[in-house]
Each structure stands twice: as structure tokens, then as C-alpha cells.
Amino acid sequence: MTITLNHFSAALVFALFASIVFGITHRDNTRDMVKYGLYCFALFLGGVFVAGWAMWLLRR
């Protein structure tokens, strides 16, 4: 079986699972875990958009 993900969906999947693990392992209680997981997810996705726009600008 072969799965083909485009660049954005690959980044999205990566961000989702990495954020779950970061949230669970880096905080002590459930509420903080959820908050930190969401924070990491937002940073990952924000990073994708920033890097995307930076590459777009460099290409100009």
C-alpha cells in the first residue's frame, strides 16, 4: 500500500501527532497537556505558513 501526501497534509499530520506526544510528555496535568499540545500544534502550523511565505518571497 502506498500513501501519497502532499507537502501541506504531511506537515499537518506530523504537527498533529508530534503535538499530542509533546503535550502529554511535557506537562503534568490534563488541562496543561491540552493547552500545550494546542500551542505546539499552532506553532508547527504557523511555522509551515511562515516558511511557505518566506520561500515564496525568496523565489521572487
Added chain:
Amino acid sequence: MANSTTEKAKAAPAEPVSLMSVLAPAVGWLIPGAGHMIQKRWIRGLLLFVSIVTLFLLGLAMQGRIYKANGGDILDILGFVGDVGAGALYIITFAMDWGQGAIAFATADYGTKFMIVAGLLNFIAIADAYHIAIGKKQ
């Protein structure tokens, strides 16, 4: 500086070596999330299992390749260190001769990275299971 470090080391209480502090990281390495599950952190363990296993299997399905111990190149060795963190997933993939990589697929390189990251995330989960076992974390 050296004196203060020595004093701190002397002042710190020795961590008790319990069966769980050895068992949880070992089981957690072999099966992602199992180190949490044997300590009755069921939801955390399940979420870790699903996240790490899905990332690894997606990498495999994207035709990523796994690194072998005798890669020769330093980057190959680092890739192996990352991959081997996935425990049984790595062992099964290696034994079944999967994860050979396919340069025909543009996304195969993403798959390779997914598998390395799955292993590295499992290392973090192992450390967390150990911290729970020694009582440093709830």
C-alpha cells in the same frame, strides 16, 4: 563551581531503583505507550501508542526507508538511532525487509523522516514513563 556541583550531587537524594523504573522504559520502548499503560495511565498510553504507531506506519506507507546499524555514514547512523527508538515497529520492519525506500516517489523522503521522528518521539515517551515510575511526575 566544581565544589558547588559536587555538593549538589551529594545533597540530592538517591533515586530508588524499583522494578517499575526499569520495566516501564523497557516496555515503553518495545511498544510505544505501553510504559504508561502498565502504570495505569491508560489514556496517555493509548494516545502515545496511536500517535507514534500511526506516524511510523504512515512513513512506511509513504515508501520511506529505514536505516540499518552499519550504515557507515554518520547521518545514516543518526537515522538508525532515530529509527531504533520505535522498538518493535523497527524490529518487525527490519525483519520483514520492509522500508526499503522508493526513489520513484517524491514523498518517500517525508516517509523516512516520519519514521525517524516516530522513534525520537518514543524516546521522549520512554523518558516520561520513567519519570512517572520514579514519582517525579504524576
